[in-house]
Amino acid sequence: MRTGRLLLAALSVALPAAITGTPAQTASAAGADLTLAVSAPVIRITSNYTGGSVTAFGTLRLPAGESCRSDIVVTLRGPDESAVVRARASALALEGGEAPVRFVHVASFFKVAATAPLATIGTAETRAELGIDVDASLRRAEQGPTRAGAEQLRAAVAAWTHMKARDGLFAIAEDGVDRLDAVLFAATFAIPSAARVGPYEVDAFAFCGGALVAQRAALIQVYKTGFSQSLFEAAQRWPLLYGAAVTITALGCGLLANAAFGRLKPK
Amino acid sequence: MDIYLPIAEVSANVLALLAIGATVGLVAGLFGVGGGFLSTPLLILLGIPPTVAIATASAQIAASSASGAVSHALRGSVAWSLAATLVTAGMAGSAVGVVTLRVLDRNGHAELIIALCYLVLLGAIGATMCVESIRTALRGHVRRTAHATATSTPTPASAAAAPAADHRLDRAPGSLGRMEKLARFAAFAAASAGVGFLGALLGIGGGILIVPILIYVMRVPTGAAVGTSSVMLVASMSVSTTLHAATGRTVDAVLAIILIVGGVLGTQFGLLVGSSLRPERLRLLLGLLILAISSHFGVDLMTVPADADLVRVVAEQPR
Numbered sequence: 001m002r003t004g005r006l007l008l009a010a011l012s013v014a015l016p017a018a019i020t021g022t023p024a025q026t027a028s029a030a031g032a033d034l035t036l037a038v039s040a041p042v043i044r045i046t047s048n049y050t051g052g053s054v055t056a057f058g059t060l061r062l063p064a065g066e067s068c069r070s071d072i073v074v075t076l077r078g079p080d081e082s083a084v085v086r087a088r089a090s091a092l093a094l095e096g097g098e099a100p101v102r103f104v105h106v107a108s109f110f111k112v113a114a115t116a117p118l119a120t121i122g123t124a125e126t127r128a129e130l131g132i133d134v135d136a137s138l139r140r141a142e143q144g145p146t147r148a149g150a151e152q153l154r155a156a157v158a159a160w161t162h163m164k165a166r167d168g169l170f171a172i173a174e175d176g177v178d179r180l181d182a183v184l185f186a187a188t189f190a191i192p193s194a195a196r197v198g199p200y201e202v203d204a205f206a207f208c209g210g211a212l213v214a215q216r217a218a219l220i221q222v223y224k225t226g227f228s229q230s231l232f233e234a235a236q237r238w239p240l241l242y243g244a245a246v247t248i249t250a251l252g253c254g255l256l257a258n259a260a261f262g263r264l265k266p267k
Numbered sequence: 268m269d270i271y272l273p274i275a276e277v278s279a280n281v282l283a284l285l286a287i288g289a290t291v292g293l294v295a296g297l298f299g300v301g302g303g304f305l306s307t308p309l310l311i312l313l314g315i316p317p318t319v320a321i322a323t324a325s326a327q328i329a330a331s332s333a334s335g336a337v338s339h340a341l342r343g344s345v346a347w348s349l350a351a352t353l354v355t356a357g358m359a360g361s362a363v364g365v366v367t368l369r370v371l372d373r374n375g376h377a378e379l380i381i382a383l384c385y386l387v388l389l390g391a392i393g394a395t396m397c398v399e400s401i402r403t404a405l406r407g408h409v410r411r412t413a414h415a416t417a418t419s420t421p422t423p424a425s426a427a428a429a430p431a432a433d434h435r436l437d438r439a440p441g442s443l444g445r446m447e448k449l450a451r452f453a454a455f456a457a458a459s460a461g462v463g464f465l466g467a468l469l470g471i472g473g474g475i476l477i478v479p480i481l482i483y484v485m486r487v488p489t490g491a492a493v494g495t496s497s498v499m500l501v502a503s504m505s506v507s508t509t510l511h512a513a514t515g516r517t518v519d520a521v522l523a524i525i526l527i528v529g530g531v532l533g534t535q536f537g538l539l540v541g542s543s544l545r546p547e548r549l550r551l552l553l554g555l556l557i558l559a560i561s562s563h564f565g566v567d568l569m570t571v572p573a574d575a576d577l578v579r580v581v582a583e584q585p586r
Contacts, residue, residue: 045271046271047270047271047521048269048270048271049271049278050269050271050278051278084374193269193271193276193277193278194276194277194278194314196276197276224273227273228271228273229273231273231274231520231521232273232274235273235274235512235516235518235520236516239512239513239514239516240509240512240513242512242518242520243508243509243510243511243512243513243518244509244512245520246326246508246509246512246518246520246523247326247329247505247508247509249520249523249524250326250327250329250330250333250505250508250523250527251329251330251333251501251505253330253524253527253528253531254329254330254331254332254333254334254337254527255333255334255337257330257334257527257531257534258333258334258337258338260531261535
């Protein structure tokens with residue numbers, strides 16, 4: 001009987017999501033209304049592309065009379081990739097003796113914006129579950145022939161975040177969500193030119209008194225267009241032909257240069 | 268003014284890329300080398316992924332080598348029988364080099380191996396060139412073409428003074444026995460294969476390697492060594508470019524064109540400047556330049572990252 005009631009409660013939460021296709025709200029979120037939209041659902045990469053930016057904005061309305069502290073966290077996650085992190089010894093700084101740490105299916109691009117320090121929003125478990133905590137996400141993604149030790153994993157996670165941050169592909173902005181008025185919020189993310197093409201997922205999480213009350217998702221597509229896309233596709237679909245074409249073009253340019261500067265005449 | 272490189276998947280400043288191409292061309296015009304040892308590290312410094320830099324530099328070297336090979340062929344400076352051996356072995360070496368680079372990249376070793384090779388190879392070549400050119404300068408007399416090109420390749424001035432053609436290799440010496448001929452053939456093939464391998468692995472043409480080997484180890488006349496090696500470079504770099512594109516999808520045509528355009532302009536300027544400088548001074552300059560690049564890799568390898576984390580992300584899954 002008790003099991004049946006639990007199952008019914010779970011279905012009452014899951015069924016609306018199945019019908020509407022929107023993420024279900026938690027049982028404690030009755031009345032919380034979160035909306036989300038993005039300024040640029042599509043980012044087109046053309047020949048003069050130098051990177052782009054996207055603003056995620058929306059509204060959060062809490063039930064009347066609700067007096068909890070509300071927080072909003074917005075994340076932008078890029079396509080997955082795998083990464084190998086290798087320790088460099090302090091001595092000659094060439095190679096460490098430890099096996100590399102391999103992260104599989106981690107976000108190639110990940111940025112977080114929030115209305116307050118992440119450590120004060122929700123619990124560590126909640127943040128890990130929602131994918132807001134990049135450390136936890138990386139630790140889960142660690143795979144390799146041998147499990148890395150705690151210190152090695154810590155160093156690898158730190159290195160990954162450092163390298164990604166250096167390339168503009170990772171950032172945590174704990175004051176990155178602007179509250180434009182009582183309900184309206186916005187967060188802007190810069191996407192550098194080195195960011196991968198593919199689908200980028202925007203997630204917004206609303207917290208009330210530290211508890212998750214609502215979440216929404218939106219999708220952004222980053223893709224090449226025009227000549228860049230054509231060239232890239234040619235290189236992917238017909239690699240041998242593409243390589244031969246580039247080689248012939250290079251040789252032709254060399255001969256043309258020779259002729260243009262009059263060095264074809266025997267001396 | 269930035270341009271998006273569709274294969275490298277990064278944006279780069281067009282003027283900076285043209286400058287790199289022109290610098291490589293300048294060095295090529297001054298010293299008669301392909302310049303790949305310069306373009307690849309510079310591209311990496313500019314933010315181009317190493318595997319794309321290596322693969323695309325091969326295309327630029329193929330272009331510059333084609334230009335030189337035609338000139339040498341018309342001048343009669345190519346020993347075609349030797350060229351056939353070098354081309355065949357060089358192409359085979361390039362193919363192995365491309366496969367090796369793919370394996371290294373997949374296992375996260377590529378960056379380290381490339382840096383080590385640049386450090387050791389360029390360090391040895393640069394040091395040798397500096398020592399030799401300083402000795403020559405101290406002795407106070409200009410050497411003949413064969414000796415003036417002792418460390419790398421002839422400068423334009425000395426190349427012009429070299430015999431227009433030396434066909435001694437085409438006419439197989441009657442005094443060589445069968446075993447000696449086979450040994451010579453094997454040595455040529457091994458040297459060429461090695462240069463082709465390194466060329467594909469490091470994105471260098473190998474002219475700076477093969478010519479001294481041909482002149483000082485194989486006793487090939489200078490004129491024939493320079494002309495014949497350019498033919499070999501055309502073949503090995505063409506194979507390298509095609510295979511890099513076919514196996515790794517790492518050749519960026521837009522980047523290659525920009526580098527080639529810059530290289531053509533730089534080469535002409537280098538030829539103008541080179542004709543007015545003494546050969547040993549040119550070799551000293553080249554040696555110092557090579558040592559500087561080698562030192563950069565050495566410093567990068569030997570120092571611990573500024574941040575406290577003693578780790579480095581070295582490879583990612585191919586896109």
